[in-house]
Amino acid sequence: MEGGADSLLPKWGKIRSELENTTGLSIIVQPEMRDFTTWKVGGRALALVEVKDEEELDQVIFLCEKEGIRWKILGHGSNILVKDEGFPGVVIRLKGNFCELKREGNTVEGGGGASLFQLVSFALQEGLGGSEFLVGIPGTVGGAVRINAGCFGKEIGSLVERVKVRWKSGKKEWLTRSCLTFSYRDSNLKQGEGTVILRSAFHLFPEDQKVSREKIKRFCYLRRERQPLEWPSAGSVFRNPPGDSAARIIEEMGLKGLRVGKAQVSSKHSNFIVNLGGAKSWEIEYLMNWIQKEVYMNKNMWLEREVELWP
Numbered sequence: 422m423e424g425g426a427d428s429l430l431p432k433w434g435k436i437r438s439e440l441e442n443t444t445g446l447s448i449i450v451q452p453e454m455r456d457f458t459t460w461k462v463g464g465r466a467l468a469l470v471e472v473k474d475e476e477e478l479d480q481v482i483f484l485c486e487k488e489g490i491r492w493k494i495l496g497h498g499s500n501i502l503v504k505d506e507g508f509p510g511v512v513i514r515l516k517g518n519f520c521e522l523k524r525e526g527n528t529v530e531g532g533g534g535a536s537l538f539q540l541v542s543f544a545l546q547e548g549l550g551g552s553e554f555l556v557g558i559p560g561t562v563g564g565a566v567r568i569n570a571g572c573f574g575k576e577i578g579s580l581v582e583r584v585k586v587r588w589k590s591g592k593k594e595w596l597t598r599s600c601l602t603f604s605y606r607d608s609n610l611k612q613g614e615g616t617v618i619l620r621s622a623f624h625l626f627p628e629d630q631k632v633s634r635e636k637i638k639r640f641c642y643l644r645r646e647r648q649p650l651e652w653p654s655a656g657s658v659f660r661n662p663p664g665d666s667a668a669r670i671i672e673e674m675g676l677k678g679l680r681v682g683k684a685q686v687s688s689k690h691s692n693f694i695v696n697l698g699g700a701k702s703w704e705i706e707y708l709m710n711w712i713q714k715e716v717y718m719n720k721n722m723w724l725e726r727e728v729e730l731w732p
């Protein structure tokens with residue numbers, strides 16, 4: 422960590438000693454964020470704490486806020502770029518109860534920390550269909566609902582029945598469908614810092630397991646065909662402009678294959694920037710800025726980032 426983050430260590434020390442009295446709380450001090458993101462880049466955070474239930478989550482957030490230390494929820498780190506100087510705050514991961522899934526009729530309810538792969542596998546086991554398209558998205562329920570993750574013309578928001586949130590104030594409530602808005606890679610849960618998605622319920626439908634399995638196979642095949650899955654990445658870097666595709670535009674600009682250090686605009690899918698091994702966060706950011714400038718100068722159009730920069 423840089424930028425005076427050392428001054429946070431005494432405050433962190435206070436939080437840590439209070440947290441260590443909590444049974445089972447897993448704490449990693451000054452973790453390398455590259456170990457917790459799919460891009461495999463990023464410097465250290467102050468600490469990474471894994472909480473297993475709402476009580477532990479409340480406690481960690483309460484202590485951080487009391488000491489004036491920033492905190493963020495981390496899912497699978499598949500949609501973030503952590504800077505090389507790291508994140509001067511506490512990173513919280515939802516584990517334990519937050520990874521559990523249960524069925525009620527045709528609805529599957531999952532914790533914010535459950536992976537989409539777990540969700541799809543659980544639905545398949547239960548003979549429920551509708552979530553198969555999520556199979557190759559390497560995110561968590563919380564991360565995906567927040568951004569309304571989607572692919573192959575479908576979005577997770579269309580399945581959401583209700584979401585349990587923890588507001589910044591600490592208040593928790595279930596939001597029904599009528600309180601939720603989803604649009605392309607966006608939802609009203611993204612607004613305002615400090616909202617945590619604790620659980621989400623998805624409306625599915627009875628489906629023959631054979632049919633679901635075939636769909637899953639097909640979606641996996643399409644991903645392998647179109648995406649450079651052999652390299653670390655964060656999926657699509659830019660949002661598609663209305664009626665167009667960011668990948669097509671980047672290719673048209675002749676930027677496919679462009680390389681800065683160990684970061685490269687994928688030659689298989691131009692909206693992916695891949696880490697060829699040991700890339701720095703700044704190299705990826707440099708490529709992102711290069712693409713944005715080039716597209717702006719040639720097409721008078723600003724490509725908006727889909728991935729989030731930390732801090």
Ligand SMILES: Cc1cc2nc3c(=O)[nH]c(=O)nc-3n(C[C@H](O)[C@H](O)[C@H](O)COP(=O)(O)OP(=O)(O)OC[C@H]3O[C@@H](n4cnc5c(N)ncnc54)[C@H](O)[C@@H]3O)c2cc1C
Pocket residue numbers: 459493494495496497498499500501515533534557558559560561562563564565566567568569570571572616617618619648650654655656657729
């Ligand atoms: C190979 C590859 C393919 C991909 N394909 C797709 C695709 O087809 N479609 C698509 O939409 N995306 C895709 N992605 C991007 C990414 O997987 C999704 O955006 C995913 O939903 C991110 O979830 P996450 O848990 O990894 O979130 P993270 O990257 O960990 O976090 C992203 C943001 O969500 C916040 N967040 C995470 N969990 C919570 C929570 N419980 N409550 C509140 N905030 C939370 C974080 O604080 C952060 O602000 C792909 C990524 C990769 C690497």
